[in-house]
Amino acid sequence: MKRYIFLIVMLLLTVIFCFSFIGKDTSKASDINSEQSLIYGVDDISTDLRSVTNLSKRQEDIICALSKGLVSKNAQNKIVPSLASDIKEDSEGIQYEFKIRDDVFWSDGSKITPNDIVEFFKELLKEEDEENIKALLDVYGAKDFKAGKTTFEKGVAISATNDAVIIRLNTKNNNFLSELTKPQYRVRKYLIMWGNMKNNYKKLIYSGDFSIDSINDDSMVLKKNQNSSDDIISNINILKDENVELSMACYEVNQRDIVIDPPETELSKLDEEGKLITEPKIDATYLYISNKENLPVQARREIYNDVCKAVASYKNTNNKTFELAEGSYFREDKENLTKVQARKVSSNKIGTWKKPDILTILGEDNDKNRSMCRIIQDWFKNNTNITIKYSLVKESEFKDDELRNRYDMVLINNDADILNKATFYSSFQSYLTGDQVKLLKKAGDDKKNDSYGELEESLFNDYDILPLVFYNENIAISSKVSQLNLDGNGNIDFTTIK
CATH class of the missing domain: 3.10.105.10 (Dipeptide-binding Protein; Domain 3)
Structure with missing residues (x-):
């Protein structure tokens, strides 16, 4: 008899123990589905963000959420400062001085310095494919460094002062600033580690408004950084769907808040319901x-x-x-x-x-x-x-x-x-x-x-x-979203979500 009582007690303890974990998981799911969180359906999640060569526009969005560049393009396709507060171009159009803002920080709270940005450009020249950094290769000495003919410090005309980054080109390039707004030029620390985000996301610090909170083959959770504006969304849960039809099916039962390019057959209905943003x-x-x-x-x-x-x-x-x-x-x-x-x-x-x-x-x-x-x-x-x-x-x-x-x-x-x-x-x-x-x-x-x-x-x-x-770009939105913009390069600007 005592043996049976012992077994029943152990069974009850086991059930209680399991329910304690279920409670924790439910809490996390509830957090993701709160008013301060959004669920975004995509067709693929890349864990290799080192180079943009094989990334889709929607995968580039992640780089844009996690990092900022010296300059960016707004929704009106105008070049605006980002990490830089001011940009000075010399009379020949060859040298640029980017004054770095005092109020820009990494996700760990440390200040983003001109030296950090110079180090990033050094890593970018090493790691990124040439076809993606043609503007950077216009910098004096950049091609020689890429080819191993000189050192970065002695041969490349990218340098830091106390409050600025100075870049000198070989010849005038009217598209230089426009090129610098692209995702590959967003400032990232330890760029080589971005080649395996699944293993390294906890070790990295980010220059953008969001950090990766968790990642696997089917999902990625972005969390607002401590120094980001209070106006932006707290969490973005990115889920992999086999196709846009599956994303829309989940959207219909309130399991997706953002779906990019819904089927054409759905556009009129979404527009009539006020649930479509066209950019x-x-x-x-x-x-x-x-x-x-x-x-x-x-x-x-x-x-x-x-x-x-x-x-x-x-x-x-x-x-x-x-x-x-x-x-x-x-x-x-x-x-x-x-x-x-x-x-x-x-x-x-x-x-x-x-x-x-x-x-x-x-x-x-x-x-x-x-x-x-x-x-x-x-x-x-x-x-x-x-x-x-x-x-x-x-x-x-x-x-x-x-x-x-x-x-x-x-x-x-x-x-x-x-x-x-x-x-x-x-x-x-x-x-x-x-x-x-x-x-x-x-x-x-x-x-x-x-x-x-x-x-x-x-x-x-x-x-x-x-x-x-x-x-x-047609974007289906739930009742949680009233505004969402693309930047001038066609990437989602997550900071505009209201």
């Missing part, structure tokens, strides 16, 4: 029309006009996905109503040409191009006697000039960053005529961001490369 992205699509014998200028003009009609017709019923370019190569240029109207008139000029039975389109295989090709194909089927056939290929095939030349049209995805026209127009180089290449070089030699007008006019008037749409 402009720098992503855009342009149409290259081949200069073949059977496609003279009048043909290219009418093809472009019809493609624009197709896109406009789709937008009438799906008005949140993108914004019509209306002849503008940059979203900001749409404010120039005189130019917009002149280009509309130009593209509507009527002429004669022998219309083919079939027109072909080539594009890189991605969701945007897949949707765009279907939009164009359906409209031409219903409104013309021309059949549209399209092929979507991998990036390596898309870069094949011989393949591209077989098609009448090519969809080109580009970043419409008006602050960086040199990179924007240079990405079109393989499509340009000989005269247009000369115009590109002339504008590049001038080293001014506003020197590309002549090239742009040639592209439009000859109907070679033409603007189609500027994409939006």
Whole structure:
């Protein structure tokens, strides 16, 4: 009998012991679901944040939450100070002095110093892939250091004073400050350790408004740092979902507060309920029309006009996905109503040409191009006697000039960053005529961001490369969220969440 009583007592003690752990777990879950916490669904969580090479825009968001740069781009795409309080550029446009704010701290409470920032740039030159730090490689001596030909301290023109960081370039680069706003330039300590965040997140200190509180393959919890503003959210629980449909299913039962790019079929409903935020992205699509014998200028003009009609017709019923370019190569240029109207008139000029039975389109295989090709194909089927056939290929095939030349049209995805026209127009180089290449070089030699007008006019008037749409980021939000902004690089600014 005593034996049975003993067993019952032990069983009860075991149950009580287990319930004590359940109580703790419930408390933590309750904390995450409190009014001061948000649940954000993403398609992947990367534990390697050392380099941005393989990161998606949403994975870059994490770097932006955890760290700050010398400068940043706000939602209006303007460059504003961040860790720096003031920026001085010399008369030649070669040397920059960034005065570091007195009120910026690491997550452990220690002050962020100019020496910390210089050390970060040294690590960034070592660890980041060259393609991601072209602006930094413009610094005097940076390429030699990257190649192992000199030491950082003796050879690279990045230095610290008591209150500032001084950077000297080889030659003037009008895009230098714009480049410094990108996620890879956010200041991080012990950068090599960011290659394995799962093992190292507790050992690191962070320059941003948030720190990693926990991380595994399926979730990451960000916690507000002690020196961050009281106005920002306390916790962000980032959960990995297999796809956006799963994120939306969880959203419907109040298990997600933020879902990026919900399905198009959900946008109208979310908008009507006041649960949709639509933010402009720098992503855009342009149409290259081949200069073949059977496609003279009048043909290219009418093809472009019809493609624009197709896109406009789709937008009438799906008005949140993108914004019509209306002849503008940059979203900001749409404010120039005189130019917009002149280009509309130009593209509507009527002429004669022998219309083919079939027109072909080539594009890189991605969701945007897949949707765009279907939009164009359906409209031409219903409104013309021309059949549209399209092929979507991998990036390596898309870069094949011989393949591209077989098609009448090519969809080109580009970043419409008006602050960086040199990179924007240079990405079109393989499509340009000989005269247009000369115009590109002339504008590049001038080293001014506003020197590309002549090239742009040639592209439009000859109907070679033409603007189609500027994409939006659509974000489903719960009742906990009333405001959320993207910065000028398209990354979520978690400090704007209200």
